[in-house]
Amino acid sequence: MGQGRVVSAAEQSLGVLIRKLESIASLSPQERQALTGLSVTVRTLSAGQDIVRDADRTTQCCLVVQGWTGRYKLLTRGRRQIFSFHVPGDIPDLESLFRPVMDHSVATLTKATVAFIPHESLRELIAAHPGLAAVFWRSTLIDGAVFRAWMLGLGRRSAFEHMAHLFCELYLKLRAVGLAGDGRCPLPITQVDLGDALGLSNVHVNRVLQVLRGQKLISLHSSTLVIEDWPALVRISEFDPEYLGLEKLVAT
Structure with missing residues (x-):
């Protein structure tokens, strides 16, 4: 052959x-x-x-x-x-x-x-x-719509809500191009990167991650984000995926 x-x-x-x-x-x-x-x-x-x-x-x-x-x-x-x-x-x-x-x-x-x-x-x-x-x-x-969503997060959402919203965004973006599914997606960036995106110190990022894990909303395994409760994560962050402009909206 x-x-x-x-x-x-x-x-x-x-x-x-x-x-x-x-x-x-x-x-x-x-x-x-x-x-x-x-x-x-x-x-x-x-x-x-x-x-x-x-x-x-x-x-x-x-x-x-x-x-x-x-x-x-x-x-x-x-x-x-x-x-x-x-x-x-x-x-x-x-x-x-x-x-x-x-x-x-x-x-x-x-x-x-x-x-x-x-x-x-x-x-x-x-x-x-x-x-x-x-x-x-x-x-x-x-891209402009994403900037506005991030600006709203930086200005009006709590750190907890903002991080939850970001994880929802990243999951759907990655799933749309075949890089995520079944509630799992890569998250290879550092806590410093997350902090520089969310306007938080490394200590604050770690605390928010602990709360998200403690409430069984997410878990992290070897640079992989696992969304344990998608409906709750969406509700807490008031996440509306329309701004991502995806042809086919997908959930976990």
């Missing part, structure tokens, strides 16, 4: 992108084919590496293929605020296509594989396929 064709790193990367886009919109066969023609350069980076830095002038976007990345900004004395977590299929700096000077940084939070897509290649794609331009626009609008 003959062996199947070996899939290149570039093809694998673009397959991840297609899966992500199809979680938020319908793609035609022609659009999927066009996406496979994008020019990409694939690299594997260690945790804690900047992919693009604040004030950089960029000529390419980065697609997360494996691992997790985050958008962040540094204040004085090294204080960091993480604005968003990004998982496989996300393009965290898509806005650089039209705003090439960065006003924040994007870094790996774990070991990660990223694919760099030249701006020119993306511009040619969306000029030839207006439907894909609309899908990428939808993706940026969803």
